[in-house]
Amino acid sequence: MDTEEFRRYGTDMVNYIADYYDTLRSRLPTPDVQEGYLRKLIPEQAPTEAESYDDVKKDLEDVIMKGVLHWRSPHFHGYIGIAGSFPALIGDMLVGALSSNSFSWVSNPASTELEVCMMDWLGQMLNLPEEFLFSSGGKGGGVIQRTADDSVLVAIIAARSRSIRQHKDMTPGQTLDKLVAYTSEEAHSCIKKAAQLALVTIRNLPTDANFSLRGETLAAAIKEDKSKGLIPFFLGASVGTTSTIAIDNLCELGPICERENMWMHIDGAYAGSAAICPELRYVINGVEYSTSFCLNPHKWLHVNKSCSAMWVKNREFITEAFSVDVEYLKNHKLHGDTTMPDYRNWQIQLSRPFTSLKVWFVLRMFGVKGLQDRIRKDVTLAKEFETLVLGDDRFEIVAEVNLGVVCFKLKGDNGLNRELSKRINDDRRVYLTPSISKGVFFLRFVVTVHNIESSDVTYAWSVIQEQADLLLKSQVNAAS
Amino acid sequence: MDTEEFRRYGTDMVNYIADYYDTLRSRLPTPDVQEGYLRKLIPEQAPTEAESYDDVKKDLEDVIMKGVLHWRSPHFHGYIGIAGSFPALIGDMLVGALSSNSFSWVSNPASTELEVCMMDWLGQMLNLPEEFLFSSGGKGGGVIQRTADDSVLVAIIAARSRSIRQHKDMTPGQTLDKLVAYTSEEAHSCIKKAAQLALVTIRNLPTDANFSLRGETLAAAIKEDKSKGLIPFFLGASVGTTSTIAIDNLCELGPICERENMWMHIDGAYAGSAAICPELRYVINGVEYSTSFCLNPHKWLHVNKSCSAMWVKNREFITEAFSVDVEYLKNHKLHGDTTMPDYRNWQIQLSRPFTSLKVWFVLRMFGVKGLQDRIRKDVTLAKEFETLVLGDDRFEIVAEVNLGVVCFKLKGDNGLNRELSKRINDDRRVYLTPSISKGVFFLRFVVTVHNIESSDVTYAWSVIQEQADLLLKSQVNAAS
Known part of the structure; x- marks a missing residue:
């Protein structure tokens, strides 16, 4: 690939990434694939002859995106998030180029x-x-x-x-x-x-x-x-x-x-x-x-x-x-x-x-105030989620909410909450990871993605409530 | 930065990188800065308010590039090189975006x-x-x-x-x-x-x-x-x-x-x-x-x-x-x-x-043959350099040349070769790193940059010969 092709394909990838972010809410955050899915979709050996950028790009959706857990999705609330930002991506491009x-x-x-x-x-x-x-x-x-x-x-x-x-x-x-x-x-x-x-x-x-x-x-x-x-x-x-x-x-x-x-x-x-x-x-x-x-x-x-x-x-x-x-x-x-x-x-x-080069891009293009604003926004959104949890007396908060993570659970035993966790993730519309502390199994709602909004918080809560409704109803039915 | 700005600035960075590669031969590979140069050029603290992409870009040449050792330069022959390629850069952009x-x-x-x-x-x-x-x-x-x-x-x-x-x-x-x-x-x-x-x-x-x-x-x-x-x-x-x-x-x-x-x-x-x-x-x-x-x-x-x-x-x-x-x-x-x-x-x-995502881009867009060709080209260029060294009876080869690295020295003691190494790097037109094995100090010529050509090899050799001429003359003068 010469520099002219790099200009073309690099720009294409920039736009692919921008499109990806623009449409992230339309993708389910959680993939629906079984172990071993990918090997069936690609050749058993590396190609002998070079393939084109377009050949590779054609497979991006069908091979790669099909099995990606979308960590940048506003409906991803698992683990501890990973930060990312456009200034960092741009700085990183230069880090890679200087190599x-x-x-x-x-x-x-x-x-x-x-x-x-x-x-x-x-x-x-x-x-x-x-x-x-x-x-x-x-x-x-x-x-x-x-x-x-x-x-x-x-x-x-x-x-x-x-x-x-x-x-x-x-x-x-x-x-x-x-x-x-x-x-x-x-x-x-x-x-x-x-x-x-x-x-x-x-x-x-x-x-x-x-x-x-x-x-x-x-x-x-x-x-x-x-x-x-x-x-x-x-x-x-x-x-x-x-x-x-x-x-x-x-x-x-x-x-x-x-x-x-x-x-x-x-x-x-x-x-x-x-x-x-x-x-x-x-x-x-x-x-x-x-x-x-x-x-x-x-x-x-x-x-x-x-x-x-x-x-x-x-x-x-x-x-x-x-x-x-x-x-x-x-x-x-x-x-x-x-x-x-x-x-x-x-x-x-x-x-x-x-790596300091991308830090420089980020600190300058956000400014200290910009970074503070982001942290405050995440804390506020976590507090919003906590308020929603506290407003539903079937649920309880497990640990004090000070930053961007809310630990919560259905009032009830570990088995009940394991089942809720499983149902939410099987549903695939939002992604949460559970945890366990002092023997208590609970769910965690994590806010870190840069483009998350208040509406994403209420959306996640509606999915969680819906799954809780179904779970609790199925229990009543099973008991009756 | 929203996605529209990312499209604009990301594309600008793609072009900056392409321009950088297009003009790499016009930059000296080795920077001419003293320790502590950078702190004098930037503020003592991170900015409070966000700065624009253009603000950051304006400083790229004056602050960053001024002190960069250009590892991707065709006149860089130091250490063991680092591979890089446009397919890898494009794959890496997506790795960063998926985060x-x-x-x-x-x-x-x-x-x-x-x-x-x-x-x-x-x-x-x-x-x-x-x-x-x-x-x-x-x-x-x-x-x-x-x-x-x-x-x-x-x-x-x-x-x-x-x-x-x-x-x-x-x-x-x-x-x-x-x-x-x-x-x-x-x-x-x-x-x-x-x-x-x-x-x-x-x-x-x-x-x-x-x-x-x-x-x-x-x-x-x-x-x-x-x-x-x-x-x-x-x-x-x-x-x-x-x-x-x-x-x-x-x-x-x-x-x-x-x-x-x-x-x-x-x-x-x-x-x-x-x-x-x-x-x-x-x-x-x-x-x-x-x-x-x-x-x-x-x-x-x-x-x-x-x-x-x-x-x-x-x-x-x-x-x-x-x-x-x-x-x-x-x-x-x-x-x-x-x-x-x-x-x-x-x-x-x-x-x-x-990381496997960028490996996939590289293996497909080069193909096995393409990667073999690159390795063979590097080995051939190293052999060309070896031939040049062998053609000048003031020099000798230190170790068998099988791959992309040539170890060579002036016939003479370690002091002479240390001085030659110093002069070549002070000259700044090509970058070499010396080494020492079994007590013998020597120079190394490394071929790894993807866009190196035969003319870069002869160029490097001409600089080395020129510095050797000056060094040997100065010794004759000092002795007479």
Whole structure:
């Protein structure tokens, strides 16, 4: 494909995408396919000869879209949403076109430099303590990881390295057998998985009535483990758990971690972004105690995937664990005398895309106010949905609604709610994912898609009520 | 930005990208900026109010392009190149627009299903043994990781888990203290880093005169370590080392790994792709012995970043190490009775983009022949460059030229060649990165950009000769 063809087909794809968004409400969000559907629709082998753009495009609807779950649909209310926006898409096109690898300053100076600035911009928007910013001139700073999973894995590996260095009287394996990490039983699976991959024990601690991890619970666990000769070294705290968007009590947990010389990592993947609104800044109160803090702009700041923003107070903890020095990476004018971070030493992978470029497009084209407005709109819509739920006395709210997610259920047992969840998704007009906390199965209504309106909220509620009617009637019939 | 504006600005960006490619030869590949240049050019804080697309675009040249190292320039010959192509860019636009998260089948059926098919297509193109393909109906299969770094880290963690399970008489830490991984001293840093992050010892073994790791070297190391009571468990073999594109002797190494019950992972990030050409298939001869094998379509198969293809013979080794079961991920019609892989259990991260979609665009729009032609063209151009080097008796070739990279140097010491490397890059007309193997410093000429022509090769050589002339003259002058 030459550049003239790229102009034509690229423009065609831009219009296909615009049409897709314009007509998203006319598609059911949930596909109706069985496992193995796609293999029957395409050849068993790659084509020998080149096919045309039109050949591929012809199959888009019949092969691909047929089996897509439409995460950008205003009728998609599952999981935690993924942010996306047109400014991000346009920035991303340029990221792809430049196709650079920014593992060191010299390998693409603009990328490292813009990342440093964007991480400071974002940090200021969140009103993070100065010490997390490059502009403070201290040891802190930010880095774009790809996902919150990468961020917490980087944190726990760095914390593990620090602990091993602090216990020179033991072999690494002996230390490892004694290290204990903590998180709440409500925390995202990535924290548990990071511990599993780092080969350290993790304890999933119980939470209070608001699904929040409290200081006294952590303190008791630490005391118990220390009495067994174990070494508490890491807390994975949550700002916005996956299930109920609960917020751990950072102001209680932080001082305990400080006292115990433990690394406190905060996973604020979704909810952390709310802190750009002054009235919601409280969600990260206590961040000043953390060793590292992460949120995903690809979750609620309209940067599309993948973009996880991670800040640390002391970048040396990271670089000591993640540096590997080899000659072909040393082609750096100022090696050993650099003020710019060599980001390859802040992460798992050597290679890294120019992600800061799309962050720059988003922050400029929305402006801080624009991003605040979007978050406030989502919170308002969630509150609207909560009001609808509260207006139907067959239903109840499961967790306090503070941000863009509503956890609710039919009054009744788990079986009833599992059946409701199944019926709603089988119906296919709206997509919800259920969850379970403290043994209670419930449904979740998530607001994150950029073009969702109040009418989409009432539409979803009407579908849910309709399915609840049918379910409850069928139960009455079965009982009579 | 509404959809009408997206049509306008998206089209504008398509044309900006086309213009960029059309005029790439008129840009110097290497930027001329000092560390910290960018912070001086942009505000200290994110804008409060939204700015227009035109505002952002106005800054593209003055802020961003000013500091970009142009990896897509036909005068860029550094590192190992990154593939890119217009079909990949167009596919990527749709990936971004759909903005899905394909961690399980149900979270986007089309994504998982297409990935299964694309990994089989690619595997067939490489003539991989059947047992690596899903279509065999066995335990093998492929997955798209993001980078070769992820692939080798996944492999070493899975191997470590397997070893720990095999030594139930010891604690995980005790086993860990005894595990030994091996790789060659020429291997990519990601193998060494993976061992560091997995907290296992790694030995960097010496290579033969062709920079290739040989069986007897590995066998001797294993014997030595076993005599110390250590547990050899993993070999990170290279098909195409970073420095000289050397290929380890898989047919010697493989049987040793089999006999010793060691995991053999092959990192074929760049060179592995050559195997789609029958006459170059030899580069992966011995792949049948491997437990896992990886190559990056984003390096030489014209899929832009990030796309690392990884195959395993037994996917259970991976999923046993990488599964974390939590309720909110169980919303799967066929949970526990599924034929499709839940790819979240094959990798570090929970989240994953719909990368197979751009692979599908590329494989169809190039066709197997088109991709073979590109690889053959790059090999031919590298041979042309080698001929030019051999025609100038001040220079010598450092390593056998089989693929798209030429390692060469001035006859003379490391200091002379360091100076030549510095002068070429300071000159800025072409970009090369040097390397060092067996103590010898040399330059590398890499061919990977899709639109490079024979005239670009002769141009680069003329710049190199010109700088060599100046350098050698200045030395004569200094001596006289």
